[in-house]
Amino acid sequence: MDVIPIKSIKDIPTEEDIFPGTPTCAGCGGLLALRHCLKALGKKVIIVNAAGCFTLLSIYPFTPFQNSWLYTAIACAPAGAQGVRDALDILIRKGRLDPEEDLKVVVLTGDGAAYDIGLASTSGAIYRNLDFYYICYDNEAYGNTGFQWSGATPFASKTGTTPAGRISPTGTELSKKNLFEIWRSHKPPYLATISPAHPVDLINKFKKAEQYKGPKLFINLSPCPPGWATDPSHSAMFAKLAVDTGIWALKEAICGDVRHTFVPKKFRPVEEYLKGQGRFAHLFKPVRQEEILAKIQEMVVQYWNEVQDNESIKK
Amino acid sequence: MTKEMLTGNAAAAWGVRLAEVDYIPAYPITPQTEIIETLAKWISAGVLDARFVTVDSEHSMITAAGAASATGVRVFTATSSQGLLYGFEMLYAVAGWRVPLVMVNVSRGLSAPITLEPDHNDILAARDSGFLQIHCETCQEVLDSILMAYRLAEDERVLLPVFVNMDGFHLSFTREPVEIPDLEKAKMFLPAYQPRHAFFKASQPMAQGVAVIGGPAYSYFKYQMHLASIKALEVYNEASKEFGKIFGRSHNTIEGYMIDDAEYILVMINSFSTLGKAAIKEARAKDIKAGLLKLRLLRPFPESDIVKAIKGAKAAAVVDQNISVGKGGILHSEIAGAICNQKDKPLLLSFIGGLGGKNISPQEFEFIIDCMVKAADTGEIPAPRLLYTETEWKEMDRLKKMAGKL
Numbered sequence A: 001m002d003v004i005p006i007k008s009i010k011d012i013p014t015e016e017d018i019f020p021g022t023p024t025c026a027g028c029g030g031l032l033a034l035r036h037c038l039k040a041l042g043k044k045v046i047i048v049n050a051a052g053c054f055t056l057l058s059i060y061p062f063t064p065f066q067n068s069w070l071y072t073a074i075a076c077a078p079a080g081a082q083g084v085r086d087a088l089d090i091l092i093r094k095g096r097l098d099p100e101e102d103l104k105v106v107v108l109t110g111d112g113a114a115y116d117i118g119l120a121s122t123s124g125a126i127y128r129n130l131d132f133y134y135i136c137y138d139n140e141a142y143g144n145t146g147f148q149w150s151g152a153t154p155f156a157s158k159t160g161t162t163p164a165g166r167i168s169p170t171g172t173e174l175s176k177k178n179l180f181e182i183w184r185s186h187k188p189p190y191l192a193t194i195s196p197a198h199p200v201d202l203i204n205k206f207k208k209a210e211q212y213k214g215p216k217l218f219i220n221l222s223p224c225p226p227g228w229a230t231d232p233s234h235s236a237m238f239a240k241l242a243v244d245t246g247i248w249a250l251k252e253a254i255c256g257d258v259r260h261t262f263v264p265k266k267f268r269p270v271e272e273y274l275k276g277q278g279r280f281a282h283l284f285k286p287v288r289q290e291e292i293l294a295k296i297q298e299m300v301v302q303y304w305n306e307v308q309d310n311e312s313i314k315k
Numbered sequence B: 001m002t003k004e005m006l007t008g009n010a011a012a013a014w015g016v017r018l019a020e021v022d023y024i025p026a027y028p029i030t031p032q033t034e035i036i037e038t039l040a041k042w043i044s045a046g047v048l049d050a051r052f053v054t055v056d057s058e059h060s061m062i063t064a065a066g067a068a069s070a071t072g073v074r075v076f077t078a079t080s081s082q083g084l085l086y087g088f089e090m091l092y093a094v095a096g097w098r099v100p101l102v103m104v105n106v107s108r109g110l111s112a113p114i115t116l117e118p119d120h121n122d123i124l125a126a127r128d129s130g131f132l133q134i135h136c137e138t139c140q141e142v143l144d145s146i147l148m149a150y151r152l153a154e155d156e157r158v159l160l161p162v163f164v165n166m167d168g169f170h171l172s173f174t175r176e177p178v179e180i181p182d183l184e185k186a187k188m189f190l191p192a193y194q195p196r197h198a199f200f201k202a203s204q205p206m207a208q209g210v211a212v213i214g215g216p217a218y219s220y221f222k223y224q225m226h227l228a229s230i231k232a233l234e235v236y237n238e239a240s241k242e243f244g245k246i247f248g249r250s251h252n253t254i255e256g257y258m259i260d261d262a263e264y265i266l267v268m269i270n271s272f273s274t275l276g277k278a279a280i281k282e283a284r285a286k287d288i289k290a291g292l293l294k295l296r297l298l299r300p301f302p303e304s305d306i307v308k309a310i311k312g313a314k315a316a317a318v319v320d321q322n323i324s325v326g327k328g329g330i331l332h333s334e335i336a337g338a339i340c341n342q343k344d345k346p347l348l349l350s351f352i353g354g355l356g357g358k359n360i361s362p363q364e365f366e367f368i369i370d371c372m373v374k375a376a377d378t379g380e381i382p383a384p385r386l387l388y389t390e391t392e393w394k395e396m397d398r399l400k401k402m403a404g405k406l
């Protein structure tokens, strides 16, 4: 099956599926991406949500969505998706629901739920080959509680629970958990990373995913102004820098086979991405922590070297 | 109608089959597993048209059950003990979604120490969740209660999930003769589930389970659940009457055994009530006017039925097969709360027995009845007691010696 990809941002529908005036922070990179995701998914959607920032999108009696919504709890949105999907299938099969009424079931979770507390229920749903979409808005910490360390927090980021201080000047000592590879080991039909700064890539990935029955999973790197300590107007810029520095690799895996969908012609130094963000400020002030900066750069270089070996692409 | 020897678990499965359930998310745990195995077998054989899915945990299981029920299918699931507690968060959540699913809990003592045999700390932990609770003494009650449970849960005046509880081993694995109603009759009692409030469909987007901000909205929705649960008392009685008409037997909110003229009343719940009833017979043979009150519907709490049943007795003893550590018997507190403002109330004694499936012997029942008689004579109420025989104490000593602790 071939899908015709869109070429430019002009091909993205202008009609909005999510109305403005939500309680998310100004400049939320997650919301920016979700806006595009919903344009790709259309209106026949039910979002099954896990506890996180986006839970506050639907507060009684309001919802910004034109689609349906079910809030579950932090650990179990994929199980909620299982229940909804199974019930829709049963109703259609038993002739109690017009197939025209069918919905795409979409899990929407933050990284805390995706990387940590909800990993078992996600693994279960992928393994059972549940026909659903999964969107993780990954701002690299527990954002709704005020930015504490999560399994998604990258090396050297400071968070509320991994502050940089005299004893631990690095902030977060651990590296970001590789959720993409964890998911990929389940061999879902479609898996991709996305960025709000690359809407064309994002839309095309959803278009491609749509051909497959089974789990279709997306991780969006989501600039988060209050947590990253950045200006709300800079979210798209940081999303773009994350890709241009090679820190956030845009890729997909179809039934386990990985392909990078965007490779910068020339990688920018990681410092350009790090230095404007308050969560990395301790790497620059009061003294430059050269070793840490070099290590981050080295991690990125190593990642892309491996990519080059595996996919023989030109860097 | 046929009569068969069924275990409590098989009786539960039959209830589910007769309710023509659409969806069963499951997760195995002893002593519940026979229920889901039976259902899986029937689905595979084509005699039950339902979808069965084994999920990754009880937490996921209750979520999937609630979400499917919110989408509009009839859902059943079952668990026990540790599993119930593992999914605990979602009990409150799905009750708040107002989804009428039915869940069997096969009672089993809670870890630690880890054990297999029954007491009621598991199901009583879920007491305040919003689920209604029906407790069963016999395998027949288990089957019947599942049909009753759907009827109750799906009534638009209620719309709350329901637990049907039975004791692990003592009922789950005990065979008793059970009348299996005809499907046609079961359908007369329990028509197909056609929810008007629970659906997800393209033409009519809806947000369910949404957040609220502020106490007034939260209080409003919580108290609505409470009112719906209280309303379920009336709905239960209606359903029970109709059940009687169709099937020729019925189960009230409570059951009185030799209670009408009783001066001394045992208050019990679930399968150990059978032991209590035998003790009452013994006492009657000795001319002690004893009787037994068995609680069946625990949530909503049939307060006025209970008050009426024990009114005028000299003493009542609650035998709690549970322990609220640091307080004592949970049902004792509940009964005390129910009668505290009544004029003609009996003296109320508290006993804890049967923890982790420990037997309650005829001598222990004799002791309880004796305590009631003495209390009525002297007006002095003994302190709450743990039922534990001398033989059991000696055996425990032996174990402690082996463990090097004595």
Ligand code: SF4
Pocket: A024, A025, A026, A027, A028, A029, A030, A031, A053, A054, A139, A143, A144, A222, A223, A224, A225, A226, A227
């Ligand atoms: S805290 Fe961050 S992720 Fe959460 S809503 Fe605000 S910007 Fe978005």
